[in-house]
Amino acid sequence: MKKIVLLSDTHGYLDEHIIKFCREADEIWHAGDWGPNVEEGLLKLGKPLRGVYGNIDDHNLRIIFPEVYRFECEGVKVVIKHIGGYPGHYSPGVKAMLSNEKPKIFISGHSHILRVMRDPSINGLLHINPGAAGIHGFHKVRTMVNFKVDSGKIFELNAIELGNRG
Numbered sequence: 653m654k655k656i657v658l659l660s661d662t663h664g665y666l667d668e669h670i671i672k673f674c675r676e677a678d679e680i681w682h683a684g685d686w687g688p689n690v691e692e693g694l695l696k697l698g699k700p701l702r703g704v705y706g707n708i709d710d711h712n713l714r715i716i717f718p719e720v721y722r723f724e725c726e727g728v729k730v731v732i733k734h735i736g737g738y739p740g741h742y743s744p745g746v747k748a749m750l751s752n753e754k755p756k757i758f759i760s761g762h763s764h765i766l767r768v769m770r771d772p773s774i775n776g777l778l779h780i781n782p783g784a785a786g787i788h789g790f791h792k793v794r795t796m797v798n799f800k801v802d803s804g805k806i807f808e809l810n811a812i813e814l815g816n817r818g
Contacts, residue, residue: 653802654678654726660734660761660796661784663687663708669814670678673798674699683761683782684734685739686713688808704781706734706761722753727804729755738758738779739771750774764791766811778806787817 655676658671664687671693674680680699684706691713703716716771721732731753737760739745742750747783748755750758750771757770757778766783768774783795794814 653800655800658782658797659785660782661685661741661764661786662690663786663788665786671813683732683759685761700747704732704734713714726801728801730757730761731755735762739769753802764789766795791817
């Protein structure tokens with residue numbers, strides 16, 4: 653079993669609220685738009701760190717992180733892409749990719765809108781957008797998500813409010 657913390661759109665912002673939840677996790681996943689110094693701050697926690705680059709990330713982060721990250725964790729196939737859309741409104745090419753690969757979880761960021769929903773058109777795929785954990789953007793409340801994975805199952809998924817953006 654692994655405890656996962658999932659965040660996105662930090663835009664260079666990392667505070668003790670975020671760090672607290674990351675310390676409690678077994679792995680940290682980031683859905684892009686890291687911004688400066690976030691990767692370094694999270695690596696200091698000594699946890700496995702997985703993620704993709706986002707549209708604001710510079711060439712240094714684009715060397716480290718891919719545009720699309722495919723992996724398996726505890727029997728759960730995962731695909732992460734920063735700009736991916738959501739069921740019924742996927743970005744171009746995403747629905748075909750997901751239909752072909754059939755992950756259990758598809759994670760995207762970019763919209764700054766926390767969203768967790770199933771896609772019945774792709775084997776009940778679980779779509780997760782953790783919203784935005786940073787202070788830049790139009791969102792009012794900073795959010796992220798945590799959950800557990802074990803033996804091909806996803807459970808105890810929680811939306812985490814980190815406080816107001818401003």
